[in-house]
Amino acid sequence: MEGQSMNAVQVLSPAVTHQQIMEQKPTNAALAIRNLSVFFGANEVLKRVSIDIASNAVTAIIGPSGCGKSTFLRALNRMHELNPEARMSGEIRLFGDDIYARTVEPVIVRRRVGMVFQKSNPFPTMTISENVTVGLRLNGVRDRRVLAERTEQSLRMAALWDEVKDRLHAPAISLSGGQQQRLCIARALAVQPEVLLMDEPASALDPLATSKIEDLILELKKKYTIVIVTHNMQQAARASDFTAFFYLGELVEFGATTKIFTSPSQKRTEDYVTGRFG
Amino acid sequence: MTASNHRQRQIRNALTQAIACACAVLVIMPLVLVFYHLVRLGFTSMNLAFFTQLPRAVGETGGGMGNAIVGTFILLAEAVVIGVPIGVLGGVFLSEYGSQSVNWWIRFGADILNGVPSIVWGLVVYVLVVVPMHGFSALAGGIVLGLIMIPLVMRTTEEVLRLVPGGYREAALALGISKWRTILQIVVRTALKGIVTGVLLALARVAGETAPLLFTAFGNRYWAHKLTEPIAALPLQIFNYAVSPYDDWHRQAWAGALVLLLLVLFINMSVRFLTRERWRAKA
Numbered sequence: 001m002e003g004q005s006m007n008a009v010q011v012l013s014p015a016v017t018h019q020q021i022m023e024q025k026p027t028n029a030a031l032a033i034r035n036l037s038v039f040f041g042a043n044e045v046l047k048r049v050s051i052d053i054a055s056n057a058v059t060a061i062i063g064p065s066g067c068g069k070s071t072f073l074r075a076l077n078r079m080h081e082l083n084p085e086a087r088m089s090g091e092i093r094l095f096g097d098d099i100y101a102r103t104v105e106p107v108i109v110r111r112r113v114g115m116v117f118q119k120s121n122p123f124p125t126m127t128i129s130e131n132v133t134v135g136l137r138l139n140g141v142r143d144r145r146v147l148a149e150r151t152e153q154s155l156r157m158a159a160l161w162d163e164v165k166d167r168l169h170a171p172a173i174s175l176s177g178g179q180q181q182r183l184c185i186a187r188a189l190a191v192q193p194e195v196l197l198m199d200e201p202a203s204a205l206d207p208l209a210t211s212k213i214e215d216l217i218l219e220l221k222k223k224y225t226i227v228i229v230t231h232n233m234q235q236a237a238r239a240s241d242f243t244a245f246f247y248l249g250e251l252v253e254f255g256a257t258t259k260i261f262t263s264p265s266q267k268r269t270e271d272y273v274t275g276r277f278g
Numbered sequence: 279m280t281a282s283n284h285r286q287r288q289i290r291n292a293l294t295q296a297i298a299c300a301c302a303v304l305v306i307m308p309l310v311l312v313f314y315h316l317v318r319l320g321f322t323s324m325n326l327a328f329f330t331q332l333p334r335a336v337g338e339t340g341g342g343m344g345n346a347i348v349g350t351f352i353l354l355a356e357a358v359v360i361g362v363p364i365g366v367l368g369g370v371f372l373s374e375y376g377s378q379s380v381n382w383w384i385r386f387g388a389d390i391l392n393g394v395p396s397i398v399w400g401l402v403v404y405v406l407v408v409v410p411m412h413g414f415s416a417l418a419g420g421i422v423l424g425l426i427m428i429p430l431v432m433r434t435t436e437e438v439l440r441l442v443p444g445g446y447r448e449a450a451l452a453l454g455i456s457k458w459r460t461i462l463q464i465v466v467r468t469a470l471k472g473i474v475t476g477v478l479l480a481l482a483r484v485a486g487e488t489a490p491l492l493f494t495a496f497g498n499r500y501w502a503h504k505l506t507e508p509i510a511a512l513p514l515q516i517f518n519y520a521v522s523p524y525d526d527w528h529r530q531a532w533a534g535a536l537v538l539l540l541l542v543l544f545i546n547m548s549v550r551f552l553t554r555e556r557w558r559a560k561a
Contacts, residue, residue: 079452111454121445125467135453138463184449191453 030055030195030225031076036090038071038080045071047249048090053195053242055095058217058226060240060257062233064272068249069229073197076227077113078106095194111139114193118200120180122172122187129168131183135191150190157223158186159216178209185216189224196220198228202235214239233273237261245269312539320536323529333499333515339526343534345501346515349416350485350541352502353495353511356420357484361427362477366466368428369435369473374461385436388429399426400490408494416502416509419495423484430483434476438469475549482545486538488513512538 029052038046046068053059061069074080075088078099092099099109122131130137132154133147141147151168155161160182164175172183181201188196198217202210217226217239230236236243236257243260245252245268253260253269264270271277327342334341368388372381403422408414442465450460466473491497496508497518512534519531 077452079448082448082451106451107454107456109454110452115448115452117445117448117452119445121443121449123446123449123464123468125470134450134464135455138450138453138455138459187449187453 028055029053030095031227032091032093033076034091034093036072036075036092037088038068038075039087040071040083041085045249046075049246049251051244051251051254053225053227055225056221056223057241058221058228058239059242059244060236061227061229061244061246062231062236062272063246063252064277065231067246069246070199072246073115073199073227073229076195076197077110077115079110079115081106111135111191112193113195113197114188114191115197116181116184116188116199116201118203120177120184120204122175122180122183124171124173126172127169128164128172128175128183131172132186132190135187139191154186154190155183157189157220158182159212159219160186176209178205178212181205181209181213182216185213185220189220193224195225195227198226200229200231203231210235233261233275245272247272316532316536316539319529320532320534323533324536328530328533332501333530336524341530343510343512343515343530343537345498346510346512346534347537349495349498349502349510350512350538352416352509353419353423353491354481354485356416356505357423357427358477358481360421360424361431361480364424365428365431365477365480366435366473368432369439370461370466372432372436373439374457374465385433388432391429392433395489396426396487397489397492400493403490404493411506413506414494414496414508415506416495417505419491419509419511420505422490422494423487426484426487426490427477427480430480431476434479435469435473438472438476439465441472442468471552475552478545478549478552482542482549485542485545486513488517492517512541 031051031053033049033051033053036046036049037044049072051059061072063069071080076092080086080088088100094109094112098104099113122128123134126134129151132151133141136147136150152161152165155164160179163179164170164183167174172180175183181204185196185201202213205213214235217228220226221241228236228240240257242255243257244254245260245264245266247268253264253266255265260269261273264273325342327340328344329342329347330344331340331342332345333343368384372384376384399422403418403425407418407421411418446464446468447460450464451457455464491511491514495511495514497514498508498510502509516531516534516538519527519534522528
């Protein structure tokens with residue numbers, strides 16, 4: 001499992017014990033998560049999860065509703081802290097940096113780990129270009145040339161540039177649902193994060209807009225590490241390199257997407273991906 | 279089901295409708311009457327002198343309420359300066375920060391303050407501002423109107439901020455924008471029209487306040503040049519003229535009342551306009 005046979009990523013099968021995980025020092029993991037537990041009040045919604053998220057790859061998080069996959073995603077950029085009841089234990093390292101270290105501000109973590117939500121949420125008071133640059137402007141970037149460059153660059157990466165380049169100053173809410181979601185992706189990319197978290201980014205979109213988002217994800221992984229929560233098995237199978245299956249707050253199985261969908265080692269995984277429950 | 283039963287129900291239905299209709303007319307009636315009388319008695323006295331000149335001495339006819347009109351605007355401006363920042367930021371605290379138990383007490387306090395009779399506000403400011411400053415002043419008048427505005431503005435601000443979907447807060451925070459910037463430049467900006475609406479309604483409410491001004495702003499028959507001097511205000515002037523024995527002053531009181539009503543009407547129309555345009559995208 002070690003050495004030259006590894007490609008760009010570190011794959012941990014559930015057969016690997018916690019001890020082994022701690023001994024391995026992956027160098028190419030964007031996010032190294034160890035024993036992550038998240039509690040809401042007395043309720044433990046995530047139970048001692050350990051995963052390495054490979055860089056420049058797409059990792060899909062699947063599982064039935066309430067299995068903790070959204071909580072897992074939000075713990076990766078400390079968004080779960082918006083809930084005052086939330087507590088966590090364990091460790092998450094972003095390219096080696098402990099994101100829960102006492103000296104680390106959540107604001108800094110979130111600039112490095114961007115997020116796209118299920119419901120597209122461009123700011124209604126802003127134009128298309130203002131939406132793209134809002135993260136930069138409110139963090140102190142004033143230079144118009146930089147902002148204009150970053151607008152075009154981000155919109156191109158989000159595959160939206162050609163559709164909106166003639167109306168950058170139109171209100172963002174004049175766009176269609178699929179365009180709004182790609183605008184949100186552009187907005188997240190504009191602050192140049194290292195990791196992009198996507199929480200069911202296409203679940204509210206029609207099939208055509210969904211396939212555009214999926215193509216986009218495949219394109220984006222060349223530059224970014226992507227973690228995507230999805231309810232859509234086909235989407236996970238099509239768009240991801242690795243898949244993690246969560247059930248009742250536990251990580252049941254994690255591995256290459258092809259393996260999870262063709263020969264999972266756990267019965268529960270197989271039942272879920274074949275649609276027998278969940 | 280018998281035919282007579284059916285007939286009875288028809289009668290009852292018609293009766294209910296008639297009573298509701300009559301009540302609706304009764305609701306509108308005072309507004310119509312007030313307008314009718316103000317226009318009939320006040321409109322003829324509204325001329326250029328009324329808006330630009332000082333009141334004349336007793337016995338002389340003519341003159342105007344220029345100082346009172348300007349005074350009302352000065353007092354309202356002071357009230358905005360004092361009431362809006364505190365009210366809006368208080369509303370921001372209630373909606374975006376504070377814990378539930380603390381907020382419950384603040385809301386409870388604000389609701390009680392909203393019910394405090396305005397003359398009590400006047401007494402409080404008399405003791406806290408007028409007495410220490412050894413005199414009535416425009417400052418004291420502005421402070422009392424500002425204080426009355428605070429709980430009103432705070433509660434409406436809180437309500438409209440709560441209407442801003444949580445998704446916008448999350449989106450901004452996920453971009454690494456700090457919480458205070460998210461609140462001021464995303465949340466407040468999204469709710470800005472609602473906040474302005476709340477401020478205007480509070481302004482319309484205090485524009486006609488008379489009682490608290492009696493022993494704060496006091497009134498003034500001349501132009502006020504400093505905020506530390508007593509200042510004239512439309513409601514005060516109307517009160518003083520209306521209780522006077524002179525016909526010409528009565529005439530002017532009607533005109534002053536008409537101007538005050540038009541001012542409040544204008545503010546309310548602005549609110550209508552703002553709320554109608556709400557959330558609509560600029561093309």
